[in-house]
Every structure is written in structure tokens, then in C-alpha cells.
Amino acid sequence: MVRRIVVKFGGALITKKDEQSVARIAIIRELCSVVRSLTTDGVQVIIVHGAGSFGHLKAKRWRLNEGYIPNLSHPNDSCESQVEAVYEVRRDMLRLNSFVVAELENLGLVVQSHPPHQWAVNLGPNFAGSLDRFSSTDPSTVHVTFGDVVDVEDDRKFGILSGDDVVARLSLELPHVESLIFAMGGVDGLLKVPPHLATDADLIERWSPNVHYEGLHQSEIDVTGGIGLKMKRGHLVAQSGIGVYLVNGEHPARIVALVRKEPWRGTTILP
Secondary structure (H helix, E strand, O other): OOEEEEEEEOHHHHEOOOOOOOEOHHHHHHHHHHHHHHHHOOEEEEEEEOOHHHOHHHHHHOOHHHOOOOOOOOOOOOOOOHHHHHHHHHHHHHHHHHHHHHHHHHOOOEEEEOOHHHOOEOOOOOOEOOOHHHOOOOOOEEEEEEOEEEEOOOOOOEEEEOHHHHHHHHHHHOOOEEEEEEEEOOOOOEEOOOHHHOOHHHEEOEEOOOOOOOOOOOOOOOOOOHHHHHHHHHHHHHOOOOEEEEEEOOOOHHHHHHHOOOOOOOEEEOO
């Protein structure tokens, strides 16, 4: 039987969010090693990664999430316009994607990379774009995509397609997906209090929308919706019967344990 999982590598996990365009290569390498382990179990892994400091900082400065704003300028910036900023963010995202792809290929995996600005248009969980490119279900083939700046078919002209919207469509529309796993940076899962105040006892192991949580939304740089959007999209997927989980990506072995149905630490989103 075909087994597939979708794994989201959070931007805060695989980049240094306070330094523009700096990847955490050691973490990416560990995560890709886990992917390799899962493929030997006969599980195909579809990776969606966030932008972190490769996209959010410049996108926030140029308000790309708001769409086209005539005459917007930043005199001291490397970009001269929003259109140039769109180009640069896309270029930066391809560079971050290349780090993930290279680590997977170094482990002997076949990688198919799918930059959204090449195949997706419009925003939200119902964005348009064929998923046929993800049709290969061979466990030795790893599909990789990411949050990106995409074209929008109205006056906005462009906008930010969140990786959380991408994982929702992939999980709900591709056949044989059994799990959606959010690998997060620096936290074990969803927490009752802000991360800097949390103890081990503050982990929410099972979450549904009536359970209160405190997330860290870095509004000064984030352009997609933070933990709130993640929980909305995760709950949407969970309602279809797919298992949805949040784990600490800095302990990648927990992803393997989860998929192998061994003890693990994190949050399960209930339908």
C-alpha cells in the first residue's frame, strides 16, 4: 500500500530569522536524514518549507502580502520597487530551496522541486494550480515545494502564498496522504503560555479549537499569519481524517517515531 506524508519545515526552524538569508544547514541536514530514514520504510515524503529570513524580512518591508501598492519606495533599500522586491524574494526562496534539495540529493534521494511561482496563482487554501506534478508516489522520490510570492489574478497582481495553505491543499487533494506534520523551531508543539514562559507541563498534547493556546507570532516580520494560520489549516486537514501533528523539528527523531507509531512528544490536532 502506498504511504505518503506531508512535512512542513518551518521557516524559523531552517533559517536564522533575525539574520537575512542565513540558513541553518546543520538542522536542514538532520531533517533530510530523517526523510531518508522514512523513505527506507516505504514512506514517500512531500516537503513544504517556510521562508524564514529568506522571504519574510524583505516581503514585510515591501508589504508584498498586501499586493501592488503604486509608488511605494524605500530609498535606502537594495530594491527600487515592489516588482523588484518580488523578483528578489523569489530568487531568495529558490536559494533556500536549493539547500534543502542539495542535502536530500547528497543522501541519494531523487528530488522533484516545485517552486510555486511557476505553477500556482492566487492565495489562500483554495489557490489555483494543478497538483499533477506531485503524482509520483515512489518513496525514493521526494517532492519539495515552499511558501512563495505568486501572481494574483486581480488588482493586487501578486501576494504571499503561505506554505501552510500549500500543505492544506496537498494533504487534502493528493491520494494516500496519511499524515501532515508541522516541524517547528524551538518549541515541542502547541503551548498554553508564550514559549519563553513555558515549562514541559505547558505542552498541549491534544488540541481542538475550544482549547486555548498562546503562540509566538513575530508580527514585526511575519507576512502569512503565524501559528494561528497553522492551526486553522491543520484543523481543516484533520477534519478529513488525516493525522495532523506539531513536533519540535530540532529533535527530528520525533518525526520518525511519530510515523513509526512509537512514543513521541508533541501536539495532535483533533478533528
